[in-house]
Amino acid sequence: MLTYTYISKGKFGLKEKPIPQIKDDRDAIVKVTLASICSSDIHIKHGSVPRAVEGITVGHEMVGIVEQIGNSVKNVKVGDRVTVNVETFCGECFFCQNGFVNNCTDKNGGWALGCRIDGGQAEYVRVPFADTGLNKIPDNVSDRQALFVGDVLATGFWAARISEIKKEDTILIIGAGPTGICTLLCAMLKTPKKIIVCEKDESRIRFINKHYPNVLTVKPDECLEFVRKNSDHGGADVVLEVAGTDSTFRLAWECARPNAVVTVVALYDAPQILPLPEMYGKNLTFKTGGVDGCDCEEILSLIESGKIDTEPLITHTFPLEKIEEAYEIFENRRDGVIKIAVEC
Ligand SMILES: [Zn+2]
Numbered sequence: 635m636l637t638y639t640y641i642s643k644g645k646f647g648l649k650e651k652p653i654p655q656i657k658d659d660r661d662a663i664v665k666v667t668l669a670s671i672c673s674s675d676i677h678i679k680h681g682s683v684p685r686a687v688e689g690i691t692v693g694h695e696m697v698g699i700v701e702q703i704g705n706s707v708k709n710v711k712v713g714d715r716v717t718v719n720v721e722t723f724c725g726e727c728f729f730c731q732n733g734f735v736n737n738c739t740d741k742n743g744g745w746a747l748g749c750r751i752d753g754g755q756a757e758y759v760r761v762p763f764a765d766t767g768l769n770k771i772p773d774n775v776s777d778r779q780a781l782f783v784g785d786v787l788a789t790g791f792w793a794a795r796i797s798e799i800k801k802e803d804t805i806l807i808i809g810a811g812p813t814g815i816c817t818l819l820c821a822m823l824k825t826p827k828k829i830i831v832c833e834k835d836e837s838r839i840r841f842i843n844k845h846y847p848n849v850l851t852v853k854p855d856e857c858l859e860f861v862r863k864n865s866d867h868g869g870a871d872v873v874l875e876v877a878g879t880d881s882t883f884r885l886a887w888e889c890a891r892p893n894a895v896v897t898v899v900a901l902y903d904a905p906q907i908l909p910l911p912e913m914y915g916k917n918l919t920f921k922t923g924g925v926d927g928c929d930c931e932e933i934l935s936l937i938e939s940g941k942i943d944t945e946p947l948i949t950h951t952f953p954l955e956k957i958e959e960a961y962e963i964f965e966n967r968r969d970g971v972i973k974i975a976v977e978c
């Protein structure tokens with residue numbers, strides 16, 4: 635079968651590999667119908683994900699049809715249309731039991747697919763712990779509507795969930811890339827008083843203005859002043875930092891009012907500085923880390939009821955054979971790209 639593979643630092647390539655087989659009775663083999671490209675794939679390509687293993691098939695955002703299941707798999711059956719969770723998790727360890735599935739202590743736990751084991755930019759993928767990692771897609775939800783459930787949308791949902799957003803809050807989301815927009819969609823479900831999105835890219839600002847006209851937008855240079863002017867207590871009550879560039883971590887805590895929650899969703903390429911003397915007395919609460927992707931069923935039902943719609947994020951569609959072209963557009967942010975669907 636055809637796969638897109640991490641060959642060595644800086645190099646991905648199309649490669650033929652055998653179709654994966656069941657290795658454990660909790661595995662499932664999924665025939666991938668649609669996959670997507672995530673900025674984490676780009677981080678792997680550039681060597682900034684140290685645990686990524688050369689030779690693995692990349693891709694951790696996909697939907698497909700269950701082709702085969704191991705003997706102890708109960709929650710899905712052959713022929714089911716499913717979303718695949720970015721995280722594989724046992725469901726039994728201390729962290730899984732507490733909903734911290736990103737920290738699952740099993741050796742296959744956490745982000746393994748398309749990082750440490752073969753992922754889904756391929757015709758087939760083996761999914762360990764299929765009972766927790768696969769969710770059945772409701773009949774009236776299309777593959778395209780469900781494509782982001784297991785990764786970027788799960789991340790946005792988790793970020794909004796942990797950020798303690800209240801009805802009277804002004805919230806600031808920094809970054810309107812795919813994860814930023816998913817975070818926005820999930821934050822909107824909490825109906826805060828005001829949402830401000832900070833983004834430097836013109837086409838992304840236009841996208842937000844067109845699709846979510848009630849959301850205020852601002853560029854980074856004017857952000858601090860704008861947030862102060864548009865909030866009730868001299869800064870945002872909640873800040874979600876989803877951009878991950880050199881200056882956005884600083885911007886995040888600067889725009890927060892005293893005693894605010896600052897949720898750092900971004901994955902940085904370089905260490906960030908936490909200037910505690912400057913922050914002293916601001917009494918901020920920082921929440922950081924990687925998604926706990928354990929709400930996929932709830933997210934699917936929100937899509938089914940029309941409360942979340944990520945389909946407008948798919949700006950391009952390519953067949954797997956042309957995935958190199960898709961990466962070129964995604965990585966260089968050409969042509970107003972937000973997300974790309976790859977037909978496998
Ligand atoms: Zn991802």
Ligand SMILES: [Zn+2]
Nearest residue numbers: 724727730738
């Ligand atoms: Zn676990």
